[in-house]
Amino acid sequence: GGIITQTPKFLIGQEGQKLTLKCQQNFNHDTMYWYRQDSGKGLRLIYYSITENDLQKGDLSEGYDASREKKSSFSLTVTSAQKNEMAVFLCASSRTGNYAEQFFGPGTRLTVL
Amino acid sequence: GQQVQQSPASLVLQEGENAELQCNFSTSLNSMQWFYQRPGGSLVSLFYNPSGTKHSGRLTSTTVIKERRSSLHISSSQTTDSGTYLCALEQGSNYQLIWGSGTKLIIKP
Numbered sequence: 076g077g078i079i080t081q082t083p084k085f086l087i088g089q090e091g092q093k094l095t096l097k098c099q100q101n102f103n104h105d106t107m108y109w110y111r112q113d114s115g116k117g118l119r120l121i122y123y124s125i126t127e128n129d130l131q132k133g134d135l136s137e138g139y140d141a142s143r144e145k146k147s148s149f150s151l152t153v154t155s156a157q158k159n160e161m162a163v164f165l166c167a168s169s170r171t172g173n174y175a176e177q178f179f180g181p182g183t184r185l186t187v188l
Numbered sequence: 189g190q191q192v193q194q195s196p197a198s199l200v201l202q203e204g205e206n207a208e209l210q211c212n213f214s215t216s217l218n219s220m221q222w223f224y225q226r227p228g229g230s231l232v233s234l235f236y237n238p239s240g241t242k243h244s245g246r247l248t249s250t251t252v253i254k255e256r257r258s259s260l261h262i263s264s265s266q267t268t269d270s271g272t273y274l275c276a277l278e279q280g281s282n283y284q285l286i287w288g289s290g291t292k293l294i295i296k297p
Contacts, residue, residue, distance in 0.1 A: 117274070118276075120284050123283050134284075165230065165231065173218055173278075174219055174238065175278070176221060176236040177233070178233060179223075179233070182229075182230050184228070
């Protein structure tokens with residue numbers, strides 16, 4: 076087994092601010108993901124990374140940067156937070172390749188004032 | 189059209205009743221993953237089911253590839269089962285899961 080931790084749990088920022096969310100996993104998984112979930116809606120993939128220093132864009136990458144500093148950690152940066160932006164950001168990890176179950180962290184809830 | 193259609197969108201049951209949730213898909217599938225999410229909570233993986241039937245306590249997942257469907261059955265529902273259930277399809281070597289729109293389940297005491 077393993078665990079995914081996300082920090083912070085709650086993030087409040089100002090419009091235009093650069094904000095960073097962090098994710099750590101101890102599954103020893105190669106692939107990590109960042110998703111955004113808006114209230115009452117499904118998940119949208121922002122970025123994923125299949126190995127250290129790799130980055131792949133998802134459907135929602137505009138407005139975000141990501142960094143895979145090492146195998147166990149994957150950071151997401153909101154480059155310029157938008158007012159009234161409120162969403163939960165979920166980090167996940169999986170093995171690489173086919174038949175790869177994804178495991179999720181507890182989420183970071185973002186509010187922009 | 190949507191590649192994964194989840195139904196029903198919402199379901200209200202009395203405690204003790206059984207719940208049946210469905211995901212129909214129109215694309216190739218490696219596996220269907222079922223998740224549970226409490227309001228404001230994280231996603232808990234319930235099943236990772238490429239085909240056939242899997243059991244976990246009161247939960248049963250069945251994926252029938254030929255019929256392009258996957259179901260989640262909850263027997264003898266409890267109020268603590270309330271929440272949102274999501275299915276997500278893993279397709280080939282594509283890392284992007286294709287998500288259903290979710291079923292909001294409310295179990296009344």
